[in-house]
Amino acid sequence: MKIGFWPPVYGNWIMSDDPELSNSSYAYTEAAALLAERLGFDTLLLAEHFINPLGATLDQLDAWSTAAALAAVTERIEILAAVKPGLRAPGVVAKMAANIDRISQGRFAVNLVSAWWPPEYEMLGAEALTHDDRYARAQEYISIIKGLWTQEQFSFSGTYYQVRQATLAPKPIRSPYPTIYAGGESDAGKELAASMADIYLLNGRPLEQLSPIIADMRQRAAARGRTLRYGIAGFVICRATEEAARAELARLAGLKHGKAIGGDPQTVMHKNNPTAGLRVGINGGTDAGLVGSPVQIAERMHRLAALGIETFLLQFHPTFEELERFGVEVMPLLRS
Numbered sequence: 001m002k003i004g005f006w007p008p009v010y011g012n013w014i015m016s017d018d019p020e021l022s023n024s025s026y027a028y029t030e031a032a033a034l035l036a037e038r039l040g041f042d043t044l045l046l047a048e049h050f051i052n053p054l055g056a057t058l059d060q061l062d063a064w065s066t067a068a069a070l071a072a073v074t075e076r077i078e079i080l081a082a083v084k085p086g087l088r089a090p091g092v093v094a095k096m097a098a099n100i101d102r103i104s105q106g107r108f109a110v111n112l113v114s115a116w117w118p119p120e121y122e123m124l125g126a127e128a129l130t131h132d133d134r135y136a137r138a139q140e141y142i143s144i145i146k147g148l149w150t151q152e153q154f155s156f157s158g159t160y161y162q163v164r165q166a167t168l169a170p171k172p173i174r175s176p177y178p179t180i181y182a183g184g185e186s187d188a189g190k191e192l193a194a195s196m197a198d199i200y201l202l203n204g205r206p207l208e209q210l211s212p213i214i215a216d217m218r219q220r221a222a223a224r225g226r227t228l229r230y231g232i233a234g235f236v237i238c239r240a241t242e243e244a245a246r247a248e249l250a251r252l253a254g255l256k257h258g259k260a261i262g263g264d265p266q267t268v269m270h271k272n273n274p275t276a277g278l279r280v281g282i283n284g285g286t287d288a289g290l291v292g293s294p295v296q297i298a299e300r301m302h303r304l305a306a307l308g309i310e311t312f313l314l315q316f317h318p319t320f321e322e323l324e325r326f327g328v329e330v331m332p333l334l335r336s
Contacts, residue, residue: 001301001334002231002311004043004080005323007032009061010052013235013281013315017054017258021317024052024059026066032319033070036077039327040335043078044070045111045181045313050087050120054258064096071104079104080181082111085134085141086126091166093141094148098172106173110145111181112197114138114189135188136160142180142196149177181231183283185213194220197228199311204234204284207303214308231311232304234288235281238325242292249291252317253278281315290314298333 006013007029011022033044046067052058067081079100083093093110101108114135118128129137140158147154148168156163172178182197184190193200200217202210214230221228237252239245279286289300301312316322 001305002042003040003331003334004045004078004311004313005032005036005041006045006047006233006313006315007061007066008317008319009047009049009063009066010054011059012317012319013285014252014317015054015256015258015280015282017058018255021255022058023319024061026061026069028319029061029066030070030073032323033074033077035320035323036327037074039323040331041077041323041327043080043109043311043313045080046082048082048084048113049117050124053117056123064100067108068096068100068103071100071108074104074107076107078107078109078179080109080111080179082113084113085138086121086129087124090141090144090161091148091163091168094145094168097145097178098149098168098170101172101174101178102170106175108172108174109179109181111183111201112138112142112192113182114184114192131186132188135184135186135192139192139196142182146177146180146196190217190220193217194226194228195224199229199231201311201313202230202232202284202309204232204281204286204288204290206287206289207307210304210307210309229311230307230309231313232288232309233281233283233285233313233315234290235285235315235317236297236322236326236330237280237286237291238294238297238322238330240293242296245291245293249278249280249286252280256280280317285315294329294333297330301334 011024046063048063049060052060063081067079070079121128137160140161144156144163149172154166179198181199181201182193183201237245237248290297
């Protein structure tokens with residue numbers, strides 16, 4: 001079982017634009033990463049946005065420069081940075097990733113995100129593309145990155161990118177290359193992950209909904225002669241009792257303020273996210289069921305692991321206090 005967390009690059013994961021509840025500074029993220037490493041967390045995920053989805057005037061931490069900085073100050077934890085094709089050239093990302101992997105001594109990984117939020121593309125003058133075309137572009141994008149990581153001289157001719165006799169030195173340390181994470185609940189997203197990812201990331205949801213998705217992804221990968229590993233996102237609320245955890249869920253849900261405007265309505269993640277009921281977090285958040293006592297949360301995670309999920313990417317609020325609580329009260333139950 002691999003335990004990770006999301007540093008709050010938006011400022012928080014309760015989707016609040018209240019500055020009193022937010023901190024998206026590098027100093028905050030560095031301190032959180034060092035705390036997580038001390039507590040025994042295995043990985044961290046830096047979400048990529050160029051502007052804060054809750055408001056263009058709100059602070060937003062850059063994923064890749066932050067990843068490089070964290071690579072230099074941490075010693076053991078994996079550093080996973082999201083990337084959106086179209087905003088940086090694939091050769092540039094391949095070079096940056098190889099360099100960060102070298103800085104970290106082989107601890108870097110990439111989360112391929114095909115972009116559910118067109119406004120930042122439009123703001124930067126980049127092509128947002130339609131839903132399925134974004135995944136077609138992402139297929140070319142990661143093919144080029146892998147080629148540059150693994151071949152001495154690489155050429156590629158596609159619909160979106162052309163690469164001619166490109167070289168990259170030095171190569172990444174991580175063998176055979178930095179791990180590729182990818183999600184996506186549409187057919188196009190699943191096909192991309194089945195063909196290119198090492199770890200398929202699921203959004204948090206009830207247990208009974210996960211088994212069919214994992215079975216489907218196993219079939220898709222097997223048809224390509226591949227084997228996937230699986231991860232899941234979830235927002236954790238840990239208290240001494242389930243009643244106390246539910247009360248905290250209600251409190252946090254009441255703090256939500258602000259909404260990302262302009263998301264692609266064709267994004268399946270948004271179509272599948274019901275509006276009824278209390279929930280906090282992104283990518284499924286508390287729908288993963290990690291709300292309760294330490295024993296309940298550990299039991300839930302063990303049940304998820306029994307389905308084949310090995311990586312847990314967890315959200316917390318407030319970050320320091322809840323990271324510490326999870327590390328002290330839940331982590332020993334998972335490691336025993």
